[in-house]
Amino acid sequence: MALYREQYWDFGPTLAAEKLVERDGYEVDHETLRRWLSAAGLWKRQRKRPKHREWRERKAHFGELVQMDGSQVVQWSGG
Numbered sequence: 001m002a003l004y005r006e007q008y009w010d011f012g013p014t015l016a017a018e019k020l021v022e023r024d025g026y027e028v029d030h031e032t033l034r035r036w037l038s039a040a041g042l043w044k045r046q047r048k049r050p051k052h053r054e055w056r057e058r059k060a061h062f063g064e065l066v067q068m069d070g071s072q073v074v075q076w077s078g079g
Contacts, residue, residue, distance in 0.1 A: 009042075013031075017030035
């Protein structure tokens with residue numbers, strides 16, 4: 001844990017586990033490291049995906065939707 005605090009504090013558990021094996025020779029499973037870091041308060045899941053869509057309000061009548069035309073009208077002068 002001290003090594004993580006000193007050198008890998010900005011890494012996630014998976015990358016930190018890989019670097020611990022590669023550079024320092026400590027083989028720790030990334031899930032074990034994740035549990036240790038969570039218990040020590042050093043890591044929590046940071047990525048939250050935004051909502052994909054929002055529900056629209058239901059219309060008063062079946063089939064009722066507001067339709068808009070966003071196309072630009074081009075005038076042809078005919079000649």
